[in-house]
Amino acid sequence: MVGIVCAYLKEAKPLIEYFGLKKRNDKFLIYENEKISLIISGQGKLNSAVATTFLLSTREISHIINFGIAGSSEYKIGEIFLVNKINDNLFPDILISHPFRESEIICFDEVVTGGNYKLVDMESEGFFKAAVKFLKSHQIHLIKVVSDNLVCFRPSDEFMKNLISSHLENIKKYINLLKENKKIDLSIAEEIAKKYHLSFSQKEQLKNRIMYYLLNNIKLPKIDFEKTNRKNDFRRIMNEFKI
């Protein structure tokens, strides 16, 4: 499933409605369906890191997105960006062709109300540093919408909705591009190992062999000995799986 971390409920609301997410009773404010799990972290690096860690340690998540607003002295209000660099030294890997413009972001501890910055926020660094403990950098994404040109303000729900709603379709498209890790089914090895009481290392050898067969499109032999014989079963099995 895809995780989304938002600092404020205001930023999250348009997504919650659009994706039809349902509120869960949990230690954090979490909204979910079968595909998406969205958590509200609160403001700042530390809060973002804690919520990200919580989400990634309690759910099976293959990609995680930090979605939120950002300030900018360069871009127009309402523009949306996929982040390719945080603070000079953190790099999410962008490996798919996507519908957004890209930008760097600088993450601050306090609200920024001046200076020249492409994008600034207060969460990205904490989010990223927590996420890399669980996922690889191509599974970590940051999408930011410019909300202000570096002034201090309190956006209303209405303002947020207007800011974000025109981007929802592209956000959905982007989420659909994110792939789950492929898993190869090796349950047959488990079954054989159980039935013939194979040791751990024998089971590993058998798994390797089954992988070799699958990757070469060779039909797997049927293992169904009439009599089992602990001493010889493994040898007999491997004989059926000749290379």
Added chain:
Amino acid sequence: MNLRFSHIYVEKQVKNEKYVKEVLSKFPKAEVIEINHYKDRFNPYYQSFRAQRQAQALILAKKEVPFIYEASELIQKQDKNFFYTTPMLNCIYDCHYCFLQGMYPSSNLVLFVNFEDFFEEVERVYKNLGNMFLSISYDTDILAVENLFGVAEIWADFVKNKDIKLELRTKAVNVDGFEYQENIVFAFSLSPEIIIEKYEKYTPKLDARIKAIKKVINKGFRPVIVFDPIIKVKDYKKVYKKFIEKVFSEIDYKDIESIVYGTFRMNSTQFKAIKKELLSDIYYYPYSVKNGIVEYKDKEEIIKFIESLLPNIKKFKV
């Protein structure tokens, strides 16, 4: 769709160099991102070598010492004073058996642009020794990107009139730009077509490689042919017999300087690291592991068989 070089990272200290600007001009659509040091981008542990192959990024950087490496005993030496250098980290080709996958945290391509610093060091070492054998394509395929970066040509110019043999080991075929130069050694890696197709992603076909060998022979070069790694595919004896016969029916072995050959082998730490990410049957074959090296149990038999197929010229087993 492969998005190779959709992102180019440039170290701030080299961004204004002419060569860097030339390279960037070849990728007008790329997202160009400034970085402080290539290691900030290349080294983090949380990257996926395999996933990055979908959109290999380019990193333009300045190499720091050391600029050349003396070949260790493990590396087969075709010559005395054998050195190698790394003008580039990683490769645009994607061979399943490539040890780079187990060596680097990232599959992004790092191209070092401070050629002069390499040259200075080579000059210093070579003057002490009197001569040198220098491989610049030892753990990459520098010719594969010659049309984009021209690195081999820059080196070929540098070694002109010097007692340095420059080895270009390659699976690529773009040799047209090279005029005869006595101290350039092309070493072409060849494999049976079914191995190329299955395990040597993005590389030219066997016929194209044979054609390239013929071209350089016609220019006057005496290339080396490399059969390494030999892989025990199904019916490997038949496969390799047909393959080696084909190679030497099209290329006169008298035009070849030497043959280098060896079976698949790998350091077991790298083997395990690669197996975690790459789905290839190579990593599921039952090998023997001795002294930290993964190799075929019947390596001797395979080698003997291959040797029986090779013409009688200079040979190096690796």
